[in-house]
Amino acid sequence: MDRLSEAVLAGAPARDLVRLPVPDGYRAAQLRAEDVGMFGDATDRDVRKSLRVTDTSMPELAPDEALVAVMASSINYNTVWSATFEPVPTFAFLRRLARRGGPDARHDQPYHVIGSDGAGVVVRVGAGVRRWQPGDHVGISCVQVDDHEPATHADAMLGAEQRIWGYETNFGGLAHYTVVKANQLLPKPPHLTWEEAAGNLLTAATSYRMLISERGARVKLGDIVLIWGATGGLGAFAVQLVKAAGGIAIGVVGSERKVAIARRLGCDVVLNRAELGIGEPPASADEAIGHGRRLGRAIRAAVGEDPHIAFDYVGRATFPLSLFVVRRGGAVVTCGSSTGYQHHYDNRYLWMNLKRIIGSHAANLQEQWECNRLFTLGHLRPVLSAVYPLEEVGEAARLVQTNGHLGKVGVLCLAPEPGTGVTDPALRERLDSARLGEILRAS
Template identity: 55%
Template sequence: MAQSGSSHDLLDAVRSGASGPELQEIDLPTRFRAAFTRKDEVGIFEGKTDKDVRRSLHVGEVDMPELAPDECVVAVMSAAINFNTVWSAIFEPVPTFAFLEKFGRQGWHGARHDLPHHILGSDGAGVVVRTGSGVKSWKAGDKVVLSPSYVDEEDHGSYDDGMMSETQLAWGFETNFGSLGEFCIVKANQLIRKPAHLTWEEAGASTLCAATAYRMLVGSHGARMKQGDVVLIWGATGGLGSYATQLVKNGGGIPVGVVSSDEKAEIVRSQGCEHVINRSDLDLGEQGLRHPKAGRMLGEAIRRLVGEDPGIVFEYLGRETFGASVYVAKRGGKIVTCGSSTGFKHEYDNRFLWMRLKSIIGSHGFNYHEAVQTNRLIALGMIHPTLSKVFPLDEAADATRAVQTNQHIGKVAVLCGATTEGQGIDDPALRERIGEQNLNLYRR
C-alpha cells in the first residue's frame, strides 16, 4: 500500500535519486507550493504606469489536480521565466483567465484548468513521478525537460504541423498547472529527455527560447537558413537572440548581432559572433530605431561589417525595429518574426517589401519534433544554455520583475524542487569536454 506523503516526502525521494517504483510507493501530495496569479486581482494595474509584477505574482499552496490518461505529473526541479510570464502577471494583452475559461468549456479535462488561480511557467526540467493510464513511452523516474507546446492529438492539423492545430495552446500561459511550482501537469508529448551534462537550472531554461529560434531559422516552417546566409539578430543577448546567435553560427551562417552596450557586445563575441553592432553607436536621437534614417544607418553598418545586406532578419522586438528590419533585408530576403515585445502595431514602408521581393514570415512557438531536435543539439554540446541568474521559488516574482524591467541577459531560472544550484549533472565527463566557460558564459 502506498504511504501517505506530503510534497516534501516525494520531493525528498526525487532529490535522493529514488527509483521509479520507489517514487510510486509515495502518495502524490494533495497540495504543493507554486507561483500563481489570482483572478480576483485582474484590474489592479488599471491606471498604473509601473505594472510591477511583484504585486500580482504570489507563491503559496495550491491543490493537486486529477490526472488525465495522456498526462504526467513531473516534480519540477527548476523552471524559467519567459516574457509570457510577464504578460500573465500584468494581465495583458488580455487576462490569461480568459484562456482558462475558454479551455474550461472543453469537457472535464479542460474544466480542471478553469480555476480562481493560474499557475504560470512554460519552461522547466524535472523528474516524472506519475503517468496517466494512456502513457506508453515514459515512466516514473525519467529525467525530462518540458516543451510548452500543448497540442490536441485529435485535431487533424496537428498531424501536418503541431503549430497548425487550431487547438494548440501555450502551456503555462493558455493552460494551468505550469512549471513554476514543486509539481506540474503535462501531456506526455511535452516530455523530452534531459541533457545529461546539464544542471537542473540549465536544462530547465532553454526549451522555449531555443526551440522557438530553431523553428524561425532552421526548421522547414521558418526562414530555412543555409550556409553562408547573413542573419541580423536583434537583441542578441536576449532569451531568443542568445540561442539564435548560436544556431546561425552552428549552421554555417554569418550572424550579425545587435546589442545595447559594450558589455553585451563582448558576450556575443565570446559566443563566436564576430560581427556586432551596438545600437547606441548609431546616434539616432530620441526617436531611436523608429528614426526615418534608422534603416539606412543600420544597413550601412551591416555592410561595413560583412560586405552585404542580410538575407534573414531575426525579428521579435516589433514596433521599435520592424521598419528597419524590412528596410535592411536584401532583395528577396526574409524577415521572420515571432513576437512584438516593444509593441504589436508595426509601421514600415511597403515599397521596400514589394519592390524588392522580400517576405515576412510569421512564426509562433514550435512543434514537438522541432523541440526534440533542438534538445538534441543541446545534448550534443553544440548549443549551450544562456542562463544568467537563478532565484528560489519564493522569489519567483522578483525573477519575473527582472525580466519585466530587462535587468537581465539570456535566461532567468527559478529553483523549484532543487535545493541548490549545480544539482542534476549525470555526465560530468561530457560537461568537462564542453567546458564550464561555454556553459556559464552568461553568468560571468
C-alpha cells in the same frame, strides 16, 4: 516537504516513487483572478506585486498526462505578460479551455499557476501514456496540442487547439509539481544541471524553428543574419544556431557592456543601437526608414552586403528596420513583439523588393526534439546568467521585465541548490557545457 518530493530529491527508484502518495497540494507561483485590475492605469506594472508564491491544490491527472516533480524552471517573457495582465488577462484563456469540458474543465480556477519551462522527474503517468514512466528525467516543451486534430499531424503549431502550457493553460512550470501532456516531454540532456536544462526548450526551440526549420528562414552556409537582442534568451540561442549552420551573425544590442558579451557569445559583428541612434521606436514610417538607412550602412561597412535574414522578436521598435535592411528577396522572421504589436512600415520595400515576412511561434515536437538533440551533442549550450529560488520568482520576473538580464534567468523549484541533476559528468566536461553561462554570469 512532502514524502514524494523527498524521495525525488533522494534519487529514489521508480518502484518507490509509485508507492508514495501524491500530495494534496504543492507550492507554486500564481496569479489571482481578483488582482486582474490591480494596476489600473499605472505605467509601470511591476510584476512583483502580482506574482504570489503560495500553496495550491493538486489537480487530477488525465489519461494522456504526466505529473512531473519540477526541479527547475525559468522566466520567459510570457511570464511578464501574464503577471501584467497584458495584452489580455490569461484567465480568459483558462475559461476558453475549460469550455471544452472533461479534464479541461480543471483549468478554470480563480488562480493561474504560470511558467512555460521546466525540467524534472516524472512521478505519475496517466493510463494512456506509453513512452514515459515514473523516474524519467525530462525537459518539458511549452507546446500543448490536441493530437486528435488533423492539422496537428501536418504541423502541430497549425492546430487550432495548440496552446502554450503555463500561459494559455493552468498548472504551469514555476511550481514544485506540474501537469503536462505526455507529448510535451523530452529526455533531459544528462550532462546539464536541472536549471540549465529548464531554461532551453522554449527559447532555443523557438529560435530553431525560426532559423533552421524548413518552416522558418532555413539559414544556410554564408547567410548574413541580423539578430536583434543578441544577448537575450532568444538572441543568444539564435547566435549559436546561425554559427552552427555556417552563417554570419550580426548582433544588435543596447549597451557597450552587451557589445563585449555578444562578441564572446560568437557574433561576427556587433552593433550598438544606442550609438546608431536607433534605440527608441520610430515615430513614423519615414523615421523608420532613416533608422534603417543608418543600420544598413553599418552592416554594409562591416560585411560588405545587406543581410539575407532578420531575426526579430522585439516588434514595434525594430520590425520596420528589419524589413528595410534585408536584401532583395530576403526574409524577416518574427515570433513576438516585446516592444509592441502594432508594426508600421513602408510596404513598398516589401513588395517591390520581393521580401518575405515569416511568422513563427514556438516549435512542434519534432523541432523541439531536434533542438534538444543539439544540446546533447554539444552543438548548443545553455545561456543561463542568473538563478533564483521559487520564493523570489517576482524578482526574477522583474529582472526580465526591465530587460536587466542576459540570456536566461532560471528558477529553482524543488532543486535545493544550483548545480545538481548532472548524471553524466564526463560528457559535461568533454562538451564544456557551462561555458556560455559562465560568460554571462561573469559579465
